[in-house]
Amino acid sequence: MELTAVTTIRKPAPEVYAFWRDLENLPTFMAHLEAVRATGDRTSHWVAGAPFGQNVEWDAEIVDETPAEKIGWRSTGKADVPNAGTVRFVPAPDGVSTEVHVVLTYEIPGGTLGKAVAKYFGEEPHQQLDDDLRRLKQVLEAGEVVRSDGAPWGKRARAEFPQRPAQPLSDDELAKGADR
Amino acid sequence: MRANTWAGRNKVEVRDVPDPKILNSRDAIVRITSTAICGSDLHLVDGYVPTMQDGDVMGHEFMGEVIEVGPSVSAERLRVGDRVVVPFPIACGACAACAAELYSCCENSNPNAGIAEKMFGHPVAGIFGYSHLTGGFAGGQAQYARVPFADVGPLKIESELTDEQVLFLSDILPTGYMGAEMCDIRPTDVVAVWGAGPVGQFAMDSARVLGAAQVIAIDKEPYRLRMAAEAGHTPVNFEEVDVRSRLLELTGGRGPDKCIDAVGMEASHGSAHIHAYDRIKQAVRSETERPHALRQAILSCRSGGVVSVIGVYGGFLDKFPAGAWMNRSLTLRTGQCHVQRYMKPLLERIERGEFDPTRIITHTLPLDEAERGFEMFKNKQDNCEKVVLKP
Ligand SMILES: NC(=O)c1ccc[n+]([C@@H]2O[C@H](COP(=O)([O-])OP(=O)(O)OC[C@H]3O[C@@H](n4cnc5c(N)ncnc54)[C@H](O)[C@@H]3O)[C@@H](O)[C@H]2O)c1
Ligand SMILES: [Zn+2]
Numbered sequence: 001m002e003l004t005a006v007t008t009i010r011k012p013a014p015e016v017y018a019f020w021r022d023l024e025n026l027p028t029f030m031a032h033l034e035a036v037r038a039t040g041d042r043t044s045h046w047v048a049g050a051p052f053g054q055n056v057e058w059d060a061e062i063v064d065e066t067p068a069e070k071i072g073w074r075s076t077g078k079a080d081v082p083n084a085g086t087v088r089f090v091p092a093p094d095g096v097s098t099e100v101h102v103v104l105t106y107e108i109p110g111g112t113l114g115k116a117v118a119k120y121f122g123e124e125p126h127q128q129l130d131d132d133l134r135r136l137k138q139v140l141e142a143g144e145v146v147r148s149d150g151a152p153w154g155k156r157a158r159a160e161f162p163q164r165p166a167q168p169l170s171d172d173e174l175a176k177g178a179d180r
Numbered sequence: 181m182r183a184n185t186w187a188g189r190n191k192v193e194v195r196d197v198p199d200p201k202i203l204n205s206r207d208a209i210v211r212i213t214s215t216a217i218c219g220s221d222l223h224l225v226d227g228y229v230p231t232m233q234d235g236d237v238m239g240h241e242f243m244g245e246v247i248e249v250g251p252s253v254s255a256e257r258l259r260v261g262d263r264v265v266v267p268f269p270i271a272c273g274a275c276a277a278c279a280a281e282l283y284s285c286c287e288n289s290n291p292n293a294g295i296a297e298k299m300f301g302h303p304v305a306g307i308f309g310y311s312h313l314t315g316g317f318a319g320g321q322a323q324y325a326r327v328p329f330a331d332v333g334p335l336k337i338e339s340e341l342t343d344e345q346v347l348f349l350s351d352i353l354p355t356g357y358m359g360a361e362m363c364d365i366r367p368t369d370v371v372a373v374w375g376a377g378p379v380g381q382f383a384m385d386s387a388r389v390l391g392a393a394q395v396i397a398i399d400k401e402p403y404r405l406r407m408a409a410e411a412g413h414t415p416v417n418f419e420e421v422d423v424r425s426r427l428l429e430l431t432g433g434r435g436p437d438k439c440i441d442a443v444g445m446e447a448s449h450g451s452a453h454i455h456a457y458d459r460i461k462q463a464v465r466s467e468t469e470r471p472h473a474l475r476q477a478i479l480s481c482r483s484g485g486v487v488s489v490i491g492v493y494g495g496f497l498d499k500f501p502a503g504a505w506m507n508r509s510l511t512l513r514t515g516q517c518h519v520q521r522y523m524k525p526l527l528e529r530i531e532r533g534e535f536d537p538t539r540i541i542t543h544t545l546p547l548d549e550a551e552r553g554f555e556m557f558k559n560k561q562d563n564c565e566k567v568v569l570k571p
């Protein structure tokens with residue numbers, strides 16, 4: 001499965017590139033990621049969260065890179081869900097913003113894991129990636145992922161529809177946090 | 181705290197809900213001293229805006245005192261104790277839309293932007309108390325509210341003006357003003373305003389402040405037309421006269437140079453069967469709007485004129501008079517108000533006495549009587565024009 005998405009962020013390309021290049025930042029805006037840990041200059045270890053099924057982890061390496069312009073990576077070894085991605089950072093015509101063009105590819109396996117991944121992406125799989133890029137934009141332009149009473153847990157907003165009412169959270173709900 | 185909540189179609193209910201807390205570092209918590217009921221709230225209660233949920237706290241016109249600020253709100257911008265009016269669109273101040281002062285189209289303030297994009301093609305900003313399509317933010321008909329991006333939106337009130345003088349800077353005064361501003365008014369212009377509700381009244385006052393030669397008020401509620409006439413505008417009752425003929429008569433056959441729709445999707449029609457056509461289509465949800473005012477504005481407007489739409493539309497409408505619009509070189513302009521753009525200059529105009537926003541307030545009730553307030557405002561009882569609630 002190949003997913004593409006694009007957004008424009010009102011920050012210069014080197015800054016957007018630098019944020020993405022620090023791969024440990026990816027889980028702040030990518031809904032399916034729990035954690036990414038750099039294990040070397042070009043290598044990293046990725047952990048996907050519950051929506052992808054439990055315990056989906058893989059190693060990845062950067063295979064293609066031009067600073068401030070492009071990063072390409074792919075999973076290595078025997079990943080449960082082999083995947084690869086590229087992101088290009090293109091200066092926008094306004095002279096201050098950067099277009100972020102992302103392509104992700106997944107080799108969806110058979111069995112329950114494949115089903116869980118397919119379910120996560122749903123009928124319109126690119127939506128997940130669209131939402132990821134919206135959150136990237138929020139983080140870079142506005143400082144963090146925006147939270148509302150109806151969608152208090154940021155990354156899960158769309159999955160939670162219909163949402164909790166637009167009414168302040170109780171102390172209990174807040175304490176429990178996103179992992180109810 | 182106590183808060184007025186949506187409880188299903190045609191039902192609001194004041195309930196106990198948790199107090200708001202800081203969720204993002206640029207939030208503030210405001211203790212609300214005054215809040216109001218808006219015509220936009222009626223669209224929610226009447227069930228014409230999708231994605232409302234039982235228990236949603238309503239209200240987007242509010243002001244009060246800052247009682248807590250998040251760690252990223254700088255003290256120069258906002259401190260505990262500040263008295264503020266809060267604009268209804270939630271805006272980050274940093275995206276391209278905000279940089280262009282299109283605050284109600286902020287690209288970052290709506291966590292449900294993906295849903296809004298499906299409806300509207302591109303997403304819209306978060307709005308307080310105005311459905312999950314605009315973010316699912318609890319509103320301000322409550323004792324307290326969480327205000328995101330508190331370093332961008334809230335306007336500090338440092339003078340001795342009363343709540344009643346400044347409260348409407350949160351929405352309807354800027355909205356009426358933007359409606360008039362979009363008309364590019366010249367001193368020779370006759371401006372006709374459909375709707376003599378609170379938004380229409382302020383559009384009329386703004387048209388006059390911006391120099392229109394004459395302002396015409398169109399509605400069917402005699403007391404609302406009287407209120408407009410007392411403010412110096414020319415009333416036209418669409419249930420008593422044919423609007424188009426009356427407008428031609430008032431303008432020497434030219435038609436108004438500029439027309440403002442301050443009615444929106446729930447207009448009624450002088451002709452019963454046309455009203456029924458749209459009412460039925462809207463009821464079975466095959467059309468989402470009853471656009472009589474908009475149609476009439478387009479058909480009445482002088483060739484080359486501007487039709488400025490501040491009444492709210494949510495979906496799709498039938499029988500849009502595209503022929504009149506295209507062949508007669510009309511300009512159609514519209515938007516949810518970019519309130520942040522207008523708050524300071526309008527505060528100054530209030531201070532200079534150019535606007536008296538208090539003239540439309542007919543009822544002041546305790547928050548706990550919000551349900552009665554909605555009832556009166558919606559059904560035009562007791563000459564109700566604008567209800568202010570005190571938490
Ligand atoms: N653009 C914005 O940012 C913004 C902000 C606030 C409110 N609004 C919208 O402005 C509109 C008016 O708000 P309000 O608070 O004044 O509401 P309101 O319901 O009090 O006023 C609407 C008025 O229009 C009159 N009306 C109905 N059908 C008509 C017709 N065919 N011709 C002329 N008048 C007609 C009604 O009698 C009523 O007096 C609503 O749609 C509201 O959602 C828009
Ligand atoms: Zn309003």
Ligand SMILES: [Zn+2]
Pocket residue numbers: 271272273274275276277278285286287288289
């Ligand atoms: Zn913005």
